[in-house]
Amino acid sequence: GAVVSQHPSRVICKSGTSVKIECRSLDFQATTMFWYRQFPKQSLMLMATSNEGSKATYEQGVEKDKFLINHASLTLSTLTVTSAHPEDSSFYICSARAPERGRTGELFFGEGSRLTVL
């Protein structure tokens, strides 16, 4: 079964509202989680690295006030898209690293969340 769970899988919201996406590691503790954005027929683009108990590290060009990331526990990270606009519509994917699973640090991805902003 899936070791990283994302919720919701699909969400439709009105422009100007905020949307929260959850990423949970189901059977391991993840000190680090990653959030990606993927446009149609393109590869994943890293948005930010979420570290448990500390502030997220955002990639260049990603607005930290727009995409709020909280990693309050070792099994949960959340991404909140604030004041969403149609251009925020995308496929958002999280991943979590399980460092205890071998020295290569197995990386597990969530199933993704499709956000549509009307």
Next chain:
Amino acid sequence: KNQVEQSPQSLIILEGKNCTLQCNYTVSPFSNLRWYKQDTGRGPVSLTIMTFSENTKSNGRYTATLDADTKQSSLHITASQLSDSASYICVVSAGDYKLSFGAGTTVTVRA
């Protein structure tokens, strides 16, 4: 700049045939190289992970090779099935766990 180039961008093959996908990278320092399969509208699923010392690794009908000297990797799909239709992504990790993603190769298997 760390880069991962995948080729071809897309390919169409008949069911039962084999195909090979390529991944060239300039990531340094090198930690490991991963191949993922991503079905449309789903999250990527790991196929193989290879470190510097590994030349080949298999996962069922998927076989990945790695030449760390030339910084090239390939993913070979044997006896393709309709369920192999997906995007295949090459991901290279630098020593600091910074991941560099390839743009992916879209494989379409036709009956």
